[in-house]
Amino acid sequence: MTRIPPVHRVAYMHEFGAPLSIESVPTPKPVGEQVLIKVVGAGICHSDVHVWKGEFTEVNMPPRLPWVLSHEITGVVVDRGERVPDTIGIGQKVLVFAWGWTEEDEWVLRGYSNITEKPWQPSLTDEGGLREYFLVPHYKFLVDMEGIDDLVAAAPLACAGLTTFRAVKKARNVLDVDDYVVVAGLGGLGAYAVQWLRILAPYVNIIGVDTRDEAIEFVSKIAKLDEVINASREDPFVQVMIITKGKGAKVVLDFVGPKALPTYFLTLSKRGVYILVGLMGMETTIMRLPLLTYREQTIMGSFVGTLPEQYEVVSLAKKGKIDYKSVVTRRLKLEEATAALEALEKGQVLGRQVVVFE
Numbered sequence: 065m066t067r068i069p070p071v072h073r074v075a076y077m078h079e080f081g082a083p084l085s086i087e088s089v090p091t092p093k094p095v096g097e098q099v100l101i102k103v104v105g106a107g108i109c110h111s112d113v114h115v116w117k118g119e120f121t122e123v124n125m126p127p128r129l130p131w132v133l134s135h136e137i138t139g140v141v142v143d144r145g146e147r148v149p150d151t152i153g154i155g156q157k158v159l160v161f162a163w164g165w166t167e168e169d170e171w172v173l174r175g176y177s178n179i180t181e182k183p184w185q186p187s188l189t190d191e192g193g194l195r196e197y198f199l200v201p202h203y204k205f206l207v208d209m210e211g212i213d214d215l216v217a218a219a220p221l222a223c224a225g226l227t228t229f230r231a232v233k234k235a236r237n238v239l240d241v242d243d244y245v246v247v248a249g250l251g252g253l254g255a256y257a258v259q260w261l262r263i264l265a266p267y268v269n270i271i272g273v274d275t276r277d278e279a280i281e282f283v284s285k286i287a288k289l290d291e292v293i294n295a296s297r298e299d300p301f302v303q304v305m306i307i308t309k310g311k312g313a314k315v316v317l318d319f320v321g322p323k324a325l326p327t328y329f330l331t332l333s334k335r336g337v338y339i340l341v342g343l344m345g346m347e348t349t350i351m352r353l354p355l356l357t358y359r360e361q362t363i364m365g366s367f368v369g370t371l372p373e374q375y376e377v378v379s380l381a382k383k384g385k386i387d388y389k390s391v392v393t394r395r396l397k398l399e400e401a402t403a404a405l406e407a408l409e410k411g412q413v414l415g416r417q418v419v420v421f422e
């Protein structure tokens with residue numbers, strides 16, 4: 065068994081927007097249902113940027129400072145509490161399901177743990193994975209990763225992969241053959257979403273939209289886009305109407321956020337469904353809502369995913385059905401985490417960034 069050091073390194077956030085500080089802290093001993101893992105990969109999500117910048121303080125995230133970011137965590141089990149069953153073995157490769165709960169409230173029991181009132185969500189409600197050793201509060205939040213050969217690249221399956229999977233499942237329910245889907249935002253989320261669409265709704269036409277040519281090119285290499293629009297040069301509404309011959313898109317998957325809604329909402333067809341996933345521009349108000357009535361349209365939100373969906377996502381990755389490796393474009397050291405947050409904030413990142421631990 066590998067020796068567990070008494071202290072380990074962690075990237076602490078002491079102040080909003082300030083550089084993270086690398087410090088040594090005692091390594092916890094798991095008790096009860098807890099499991100200690102040695103972190104292998106910790107992905108950087110746009111939510112981490114929001115928390116880092118203090119943009120989620122209204123919803124009490126983070127609940128205190130100092131804080132630790134990252135909720136895309138993979139690792140290896142190194143120690144277990146006394147009530148952890150033998151199915152969780154020392155040395156086992158795992159992914160940490162990041163959308164857990166501390167109490168089984170009504171939402172958890174109904175199968176909507178992603179919107180529980182009692183969340184356990186690393187980097188949002190609890191300290192995250194930018195550290196060498198991470199204490200998982202309950203073994204049920206571990207997903208077996210045996211058969212995944214790149215545990216670092218698999219870390220974003222815990223948020224980017226899962227979030228897009230749930231959103232695309234909602235999209236699939238309303239999509240018919242030859243319908244058009246607008247995928248707005250071709251970053252890490254878009255790169256996954258297009259792949260899920262190809263698996264779950266292979267009969268639709270995908271219109272990829274971004275303001276960056278390099279992002280369009282990046283996603284095009286991972287999965288086929290039928291049409292592309294650069295929204296910095298072309299009007300998405302005009303272009304979608306040309307492509308769809310005036311009908312509009314049946315589904316918009318918005319990975320940008322409310323600030324994009326007034327633009328992309330207009331690209332929807334009658335009975336179209338707008339699925340809002342991104343969180344940019346939270347102060348945006350929606351205009352021209354009467355169109356919803358005349359056109360029988362729907363605007364719905366989709367937030368992260370459930371544990372059963374996480375199993376599905378990991379299973380599809382194990383079967384080689386998606387290319388999760390190409391989504392990760394930068395592997396960084398813990399000391400480079402601040403630079404990763406800054407790059408993401410400035411829109412300089414293609415795909416996903418993951419902090420790697422030796």
Ligand SMILES: [Zn+2]
Nearest residue numbers: 109111223224
């Ligand atoms: Zn995330």
